[in-house]
């Protein structure tokens with residue numbers, strides 16, 4: 001099947017290409033005249049770097065990151081900056097990222113900060129990276145205070161989502177990525193929910209046309225939302241703009257921090273969506289059936305929907321330093337209905353506690 005191209009309307013518009021074996025345009029995206037390329041990649045992908053098309057006649061600097069969230073630290077950033085310095089990496093050179101969302105986040109951050117910004121092309125290798133992390137220009141890393149608290153907006157020159165790269169992805173990672181896909185279903189495209197519910201196994205099969213359609217639909221949701229609000233400055237007509245993509249993330253990031261990042265991002269987002277749907281239901285904003293659909297749909301693909309791994313007070317303290325907060329005002333993305341995201345500012349603390357209690361197994 002031919003590849004699908006989805007445009008993101010950034011200041012310099014770029015394309016997200018989805019399909020099998022779609023890496024052929026990598027040399028064009030890097031630029032024919034570019035002589036030096038740093039491939040920032042997830043560990044164990046050295047042979048994949050060698051097989052990237054069109055880099056053979058260039059100087060390739062392969063930089064392996066630690067795995068998962070261990071890649072997103074200040075120490076790692078310093079190590080990569082030093083390596084670029086030693087290689088004499090200049091503004092006419094290009095970063096290519098190859099890996100999951102942790103790699104595209106950190107590789108993107110390196111590209112955003114080295115020499116105040118060099119060109120970057122993302123080649124995501126997880127579902128989550130393809131539908132979310134590699135698209136939209138958010139880059140960053142974690143600090144002791146929390147998740148993604150340091151970062152920069154830095155749009156890629158292009159994103160190549162080669163579904164063939166998912167053939168080796170462990171099932172738990174396919175499942176985790178499905179959380180961000182389902183998120184797009186709830187905030188914007190309910191057909192995604194229908195597809196997942198109709199055939200959850202196909203949704204997790206990289207060779208299936210269902211997974212391909214889900215990836216394309218989720219990328220379209222993300223492309224439309226970020227194109228309208230690139231820097232998360234706000235939406236219009238009551239739509240929260242880019243903050244809508246943070247649905248479920250306020251509690252998710254607190255869970256990730258509280259567990260030392262042993263809960264996968266997608267798993268935490270699943271729990272965060274179940275929690276915030278219950279918040280909206282208790283606040284009288286979301287109907288019972290749509291709220292209940294969160295846990296039922298997420299469970300169909302094997303995502304967690306019950307959790308009690310940390311005290312509420314600890315999670316609340318972390319939620320308060322979420323990027324959506326304004327001063328002392330905690331702000332959550334909620335749904336008023338399917339595909340109708342909104343902001344709930346200053347939620348009642350007791351209501352949050354009760355919704356968290358309802359998350360317990």
Ligand SMILES: NC(=O)c1ccc[n+]([C@@H]2O[C@H](COP(=O)([O-])OP(=O)(O)OC[C@H]3O[C@@H](n4cnc5c(N)ncnc54)[C@H](O)[C@@H]3O)[C@@H](O)[C@H]2O)c1
Pocket residue numbers: 042043067068069072099100101102103105125126127128129132133134135136137138139148165166167168169170173176177180265266
């Ligand atoms: N910038 C954004 O807009 C944005 C959006 C969503 C998530 N994120 C970030 O993305 C990160 C999560 O990304 P993730 O779920 O891809 O996790 P990840 O990058 O940690 O990858 C998950 C695991 O899969 C392995 N892996 C990756 N590709 C593989 C492949 N093709 N075959 C076999 N193994 C493979 C990795 O080595 C890792 O162990 C989080 O840090 C999250 O905050 C960022």
Ligand SMILES: O=C(O)C(=O)C[C@@H](O)[C@H](O)[C@H](O)COP(=O)(O)O
Pocket residue numbers: 132136138147148180242243245246249323
């Ligand atoms: O792109 C966005 O905007 C998102 O919120 C997408 C999220 O899925 C993603 O996890 C993002 O990194 C969270 O952003 P943050 O600003 O809360 O760190």
Ligand SMILES: [Zn+2]
Pocket residue numbers: 132180249265269
């Ligand atoms: Zn996310």
